[in-house]
Amino acid sequence: MKPVSMTAFYCCAIRAWDASLPAPVLGDGYAERFLTDEARRVMEPYRAERYPNAANVVRPRIIEESLADDLRRSPRRLIVLVGAGFDSRAFRLPAGRFVEVDEAAVLAHKESRLPAASAPNPLTRVPIDFATESLEEKLAPWRGEADVTIVVEGVTMYLTQAQVAGLLATLTAVFPTHALLCDLVTARFMARYGASIEARLRQLGAHFGELVDRPEVPFLEAGYRPVGRWSLMRGVRTYRAAPMPWIMLATVLRPGVTGSQVWRFEFDRAIR
Numbered sequence: 144m145k146p147v148s149m150t151a152f153y154c155c156a157i158r159a160w161d162a163s164l165p166a167p168v169l170g171d172g173y174a175e176r177f178l179t180d181e182a183r184r185v186m187e188p189y190r191a192e193r194y195p196n197a198a199n200v201v202r203p204r205i206i207e208e209s210l211a212d213d214l215r216r217s218p219r220r221l222i223v224l225v226g227a228g229f230d231s232r233a234f235r236l237p238a239g240r241f242v243e244v245d246e247a248a249v250l251a252h253k254e255s256r257l258p259a260a261s262a263p264n265p266l267t268r269v270p271i272d273f274a275t276e277s278l279e280e281k282l283a284p285w286r287g288e289a290d291v292t293i294v295v296e297g298v299t300m301y302l303t304q305a306q307v308a309g310l311l312a313t314l315t316a317v318f319p320t321h322a323l324l325c326d327l328v329t330a331r332f333m334a335r336y337g338a339s340i341e342a343r344l345r346q347l348g349a350h351f352g353e354l355v356d357r358p359e360v361p362f363l364e365a366g367y368r369p370v371g372r373w374s375l376m377r378g379v380r381t382y383r384a385a386p387m388p389w390i391m392l393a394t395v396l397r398p399g400v401t402g403s404q405v406w407r408f409e410f411d412r413a414i415r
């Protein structure tokens with residue numbers, strides 16, 4: 144598995160720990176089954192990362208609430224997960240058609256633990272080598288679909304700005320109208336709060352791509368319209384993912400409130 148793909152185990156372990164709590168934030172009961180003994184051993188020291196871990200279960204919860212709204216309006220909506228990792232939404236959400244795109248090694252392991260054919264919703268897994276293969280070609284079977292939400296979660300921080308722009312060029316070329324849910328973190332946020340988790344991820348071999356202070360810029364340049372934004376720090380308090388007195392949010396953490404957010408964008412080629 145490529146080093147950046149190892150970060151999928153990081154997200155997965157946190158979701159498994161969350162699911163074992165009496166009052167989980169996300170309650171992803173599938174996460175545990177993807178963990179190998181080796182992944183459990185490697186991830187154990189990450190338990191110390193209380194706030195990054197809390198933000199990491201709040202992020203999928205926020206994304207899931209937005210997806211659930213989409214699916215209430217449109218139960219056949221296509222949900223495309225780019226860099227899906229060990230996401231199990233095709234099994235947990237009540238509707239939707241799902242496409243999971245990720246490195247072959249991630250999806251092979253996933254398939255061995257939770258076969259796509261056993262999902263209650265239609266699910267297609269699409270293996271790709273992001274470095275050498277064309278995402279546009281991989282998404283060709285769904286080209287032109289217009290009732291679509293794309294999820295790019297826990298991915299952009301590992302990419303360069305050029306790679307983000309390339310990804311958005313592909314998504315906007317394939318899908319004429321769609322919503323995009325994506326978490327974006329600023330360079331300032333990581334410099335202030337992220338040193339410890341960054342060092343741990345580096346030990347896994349995963350490096351941040353190119354953090355900037357306005358990570359939304361390539362999205363705006365690609366023609367996306369921001370329609371929603373949720374602060375992960377605020378979410379940690381809202382969902383009680385970790386102790387977060389309001390006074391902390393109003394003082395020491397204040398500069399970070401908008402530094403790490405889930406964004407919802409909409410794209411419509413007709414009104415670019």
Ligand SMILES: C[S@@+](CC[C@H](N)C(=O)[O-])C[C@H]1O[C@@H](n2cnc3c(N)ncnc32)[C@H](O)[C@@H]1O
Pocket residue numbers: 147148149150151154155225226227228229230245246249273274295296297298302306
């Ligand atoms: C931190 S994990 C997040 C996984 C999942 N979205 C989640 O939130 O649990 C990052 C994922 O991005 C995938 N990835 C690697 N390179 C990528 C690229 N260029 N574009 C999209 N995803 C990529 C990795 O294989 C890995 O599964």
